[in-house]
Amino acid sequence: MFRKLQSLDEEVTVYVDGVAVPAEANESVAAVLLRQSPVWARTAPVSCSRRAPYCMMGVCFDCLATVDGIASTQTCLTPVRDGMLVLRQKGRRSVRP
Amino acid sequence: MTGGPDLLIVGAGPAGMSAAVVARRHGLDVLVVDEQSAPGGQIWRNIETAADTSRAGILGKAYSDGADVVRRFRASGAGYLPGARVWHLEPGPRAFIAQNGVARCIDANAILLATGAQERPLPFPGWTLPGVMTVGAAQILLKSSGQIPDEPVWIAGTGPLSLLYAIQLLKAGGRIAGFLDTAPSANLAGAFRELAGAFLGAPGDMLKGFGWLMALRRQVRFIGNVKEIEAIGNEALERLRYITANGRSATVDARLLFVHEGIVPTIHPTLALGCKHIWNAAQDSFAPDLDTWGETSVSDVFVAGDGARIGGAQAACHLGELAALRVAAKAGRLSRAQLAAVAAPVRKRLKAALAIRPFLDRLYRPRSAVFVPPEATLVCRCEEVSAARILEQAAAGRPDPNQVKAFTRAGMGPCQGRQCSYTVASLLAAKEGRTVPDVGLYRVRPPFKPITLAELAALDAGAVIP
Ligand code: FES
Numbered sequence: 029m030f031r032k033l034q035s036l037d038e039e040v041t042v043y044v045d046g047v048a049v050p051a052e053a054n055e056s057v058a059a060v061l062l063r064q065s066p067v068w069a070r071t072a073p074v075s076c077s078r079r080a081p082y083c084m085m086g087v088c089f090d091c092l093a094t095v096d097g098i099a100s101t102q103t104c105l106t107p108v109r110d111g112m113l114v115l116r117q118k119g120r121r122s123v124r125p
Numbered sequence: 126m127t128g129g130p131d132l133l134i135v136g137a138g139p140a141g142m143s144a145a146v147v148a149r150r151h152g153l154d155v156l157v158v159d160e161q162s163a164p165g166g167q168i169w170r171n172i173e174t175a176a177d178t179s180r181a182g183i184l185g186k187a188y189s190d191g192a193d194v195v196r197r198f199r200a201s202g203a204g205y206l207p208g209a210r211v212w213h214l215e216p217g218p219r220a221f222i223a224q225n226g227v228a229r230c231i232d233a234n235a236i237l238l239a240t241g242a243q244e245r246p247l248p249f250p251g252w253t254l255p256g257v258m259t260v261g262a263a264q265i266l267l268k269s270s271g272q273i274p275d276e277p278v279w280i281a282g283t284g285p286l287s288l289l290y291a292i293q294l295l296k297a298g299g300r301i302a303g304f305l306d307t308a309p310s311a312n313l314a315g316a317f318r319e320l321a322g323a324f325l326g327a328p329g330d331m332l333k334g335f336g337w338l339m340a341l342r343r344q345v346r347f348i349g350n351v352k353e354i355e356a357i358g359n360e361a362l363e364r365l366r367y368i369t370a371n372g373r374s375a376t377v378d379a380r381l382l383f384v385h386e387g388i389v390p391t392i393h394p395t396l397a398l399g400c401k402h403i404w405n406a407a408q409d410s411f412a413p414d415l416d417t418w419g420e421t422s423v424s425d426v427f428v429a430g431d432g433a434r435i436g437g438a439q440a441a442c443h444l445g446e447l448a449a450l451r452v453a454a455k456a457g458r459l460s461r462a463q464l465a466a467v468a469a470p471v472r473k474r475l476k477a478a479l480a481i482r483p484f485l486d487r488l489y490r491p492r493s494a495v496f497v498p499p500e501a502t503l504v505c506r507c508e509e510v511s512a513a514r515i516l517e518q519a520a521a522g523r524p525d526p527n528q529v530k531a532f533t534r535a536g537m538g539p540c541q542g543r544q545c546s547y548t549v550a551s552l553l554a555a556k557e558g559r560t561v562p563d564v565g566l567y568r569v570r571p572p573f574k575p576i577t578l579a580e581l582a583a584l585d586a587g588a589v590i591p
Contacts, residue, residue, distance in 0.1 A: 029256070029274065029275065029276075029380070029381060030266060030272045030273065030274055030275060031272060031273065031274075031275040032270070032271055032272050033179070033180065033271045033272065033273060033297060033298075034178070034179070034271060052270070054162065054174075055269065055270040056269065056270065059266055059269070059270035059272060062266065062272070063272070066255070066360065066361060067255050067256070067361070068255050068360075068361075072253070072506075072507075072509055073507075073508065073509070073538075074508070074509040075509055077253070077254075077360070078255050078360050078361070079253060079255065079506075080255035080256070080258075080361075081258070081262065082253075082257070082258050082259060082262060082506075083243070083244065083258075083259050083261065083262050084258070084259075084261070084262035084265040084266060085167060085243065085261065085262070085265060086160060087243045087244075087540060087543045087544065088506065088540055088543070088544055089507060089538065089539040089540040090253070090506060092539065098577060100539065100575065102575070104265075105160060105161075107162050107208075
C-alpha cells in the first residue's frame with residue numbers, strides 16, 4: 029500500500045506474524061505494517077473485521093498489535109527495534125502485564 | 126513541593142518547545158515530556174533527521190522552519206523525556222507519566238499542556254476499512270518514514286492540510302486518482318467577508334494557498350462541493366462512492382482514500398483534570414476556558430498551542446511564550462511591569478499569526494454529514510456502534526452521552542471516545558433540537574492514555590494511585 033521514497037538506511041529486521049520483514053531503525057511499527065500485504069493490524073472486537081492504522085498519531089487505536097509480548101500496543105507510537113516480534117491482534121484486548 | 130520542576134511541559138511541538146526556551150531564559154527549572162521519540166510535534170515531526178534529506182524539499186519551507194525552533198529547544202537546558210505518556214493529571218498540579226515501562230508521578234509548580242490537536246472525527250460509512258486513513262496520517266508517514274502510497278489515491282476533504290499534502294505527494298512522485306473537495310460552496314459567502322483581513326494580515330499564506338489550489342486543479346481530477354462519501358469493500362477498501370451537493374453521484378475503484386476535515390484541540394487532558402471548557406462556535410469544537418496567558422480554571426495549569434484553539438504553528442509558539450512568561454512572573458522572576466513589557470511584542474506577533482484564521486475557519490467549515498453521519502455509519506470505531514443505535518438511545522429517553530455510553534458501549538473502547546464523543550453529542554443534539562455544547566461530551570476517566578499493569582506496579586510507592 030505504501031513504499032519508501034529511498035532505500036532503507038540503517039536496516040533492521042522485524043517479525044510480523046513470524047515473517048521477517050525489513051524496516052528502518054526508529055520508524056514506527058505501524059509504518060512497517062503499512063508496507064505489508066494485506067495491510068492490517070488488528071481485528072475489531074464485535075465484527076472481527078480487519079483494521080489498519082488510521083490516524084498515525086495515537087488517537088484511533090486501530091493500530092493496536094502485540095509487540096514483544098505486550099498486547100494492545102499502539103504501533104504508530106512504537107519505534108521498531110531490530111528483532112522485534114509483532115503479532116497482529118485478534119478481537120478484544122487481553123489484559124496481560 | 127517535592128523537588129519537581131518549576132514548569133512541567135507536556136508536548137514538544139511548537140508551543141511546548143517555545144515555552145521551554147522562554148522559561149529557561151528566565152531561570153526556571155523545566156521538564157518537557159513528549160509522546161514522540163523526537164521533538165517537533167506533528168507539524169515538525171522528525172525534523173532533525175529529515176532536514177538533510179530530499180524529504181525536506183518535498184515538505185517545504187514551513188516544515189524546514191521547525192529546525193531552528195528544535196535547535197533552540199535542544200540548547201535551552203530544559204530536561205526532556207521523549208517516548209513518555211502522561212496518563213493522569215491532578216490539581217496541585219501533579220502529573221502521572223509512563224516511560225520505558227515504568228510509571229511515576231511528578232509534582233510541578235506549574236504544568237503547561239501543549240498537547241496540540243487531533244484531526245476532527247469524520248465518520249462516514251466504511252471509514253473503518255483498511256485503505257481508509259486520514260490525510261494527517263499520510264503526511265506523518267511522509268515526514269517520519271519517508272513513505273508514500275504506491276498506487277493512486279483519492280483524497281476527500283477540506284482544509285489547508287488536504288491541499289498541502291496533495292501538493293507534497295505530487296512533488297514526491299505520488300499519484301492522485303482524484304481530489305474530492307468537501308467544503309460546502311455556501312462557505313464562500315462567509316469567507317468572502319474575511320478575505321480582506323486575511324489578505325492584509327497574511328498575504329504570503331493566502332497566495333501560497335491559492336497557488337496550491339490552482340496547481341492541483343491543473344494536475345488532478347478535481348470534484349467540488351462533495352456532500353457525502355462512502356467507502357465500500359470487504360476486508361479492505363475496494364470502491365468509493367460520492368455524491369455532490371447538486372446531486373451528481375459516482376462510484377469509482379479505489380484502494381486508498383485519505384480524508385480530512387480540519388483539526389480540533391486535544392481536550393482529553395483538560396477534561397480529565399476537570400478544567401472548565403467553552404464552545405468555540407467558529408471552529409465547531411470545545412476548548413479549555415483560558416485567561417489571556419493560557420491559564421485554565423485549575424490554578425497553575427496552562428494550555429498553549431492548538432490545544433487552546435486552532436491557530437497553526439506560529440501562533441502556537443507565541444502562546445507557549447506567553448504562558449511561560451506568566452509562569453516565570455508567578456515564580457517571581459519577572460515583575461508585573463517587566464511581564465507586561467516583554468509580553469507586548471509577543472501579543473502583537475500572535476495577532477498577526479492569527480490574521481488568516483477567521484477566513485480559514487469560514488472557508489473550511491465542515492459539511493453537515495461530518496457532524497451527523499448517515500445512520501449506517503459506525504460512530505464508535507472501537508466498539509462498533511452505529512449512528513442508528515445512538516439515535517435509538519435518544520428515542521428511548523436517554524439523551525445524555527454518559528447514558529448512551531453505558532447502554533451501547535460507545536466510547537468505552539481503547540480510544541476512550543476520542544473518535545466518537547463529538548459525533549454522539551451531535552447526533553443527540555440533532556435528534557432533540559438541542560445544541561452540542563448543551564449536550565456535552567462523555568466524562569473522561571483516568572487513565573486517559575493506556576498503561577500496562579507492569580507500569581502501574583512500578584509506580585513509586587509514595588505516589589497516590591488515582
Ligand atoms: S494509528 Fe491511530 S492510534 Fe495508532
